[in-house]
Amino acid sequence: MKLAWRADPRVGDRSVQSTRQLARPRGTMTGKDLRRKLRRQFGCVEESQEGSHVKVRCGRCRTTVPVHAGEDLGPGLIGQIQRDLEPCLGRRWLRRIR
Numbered sequence: 001m002k003l004a005w006r007a008d009p010r011v012g013d014r015s016v017q018s019t020r021q022l023a024r025p026r027g028t029m030t031g032k033d034l035r036r037k038l039r040r041q042f043g044c045v046e047e048s049q050e051g052s053h054v055k056v057r058c059g060r061c062r063t064t065v066p067v068h069a070g071e072d073l074g075p076g077l078i079g080q081i082q083r084d085l086e087p088c089l090g091r092r093w094l095r096r097i098r
């Protein structure tokens with residue numbers, strides 16, 4: 001991890017901080033996080049994987065979750081995954097896992 005000197009306004013002096021963001025903005029999720037939560041909390045099964053795209057099945061519903069290293073899923077993609085799995089997991093299932 002690369003370190004850089006930055007001024008800390010709270011302290012008034014220079015301190016070492018990481019240039020990498022440690023916390024993601026609220027409401028964002030990586031594909032890896034979503035895949036793990038679907039498997040653990042809802043019992044979904046991973047059918048297959050092609051490259052970085054995992055096909056997930058929950059009951060009779062299926063969707064594809066992209067698992068790109070360190071990239072957050074966009075709001076449109078999260079909405080589409082939610083719509084794909086809604087008949088099997090119930091309405092607003094995504095709000096229960098955050």
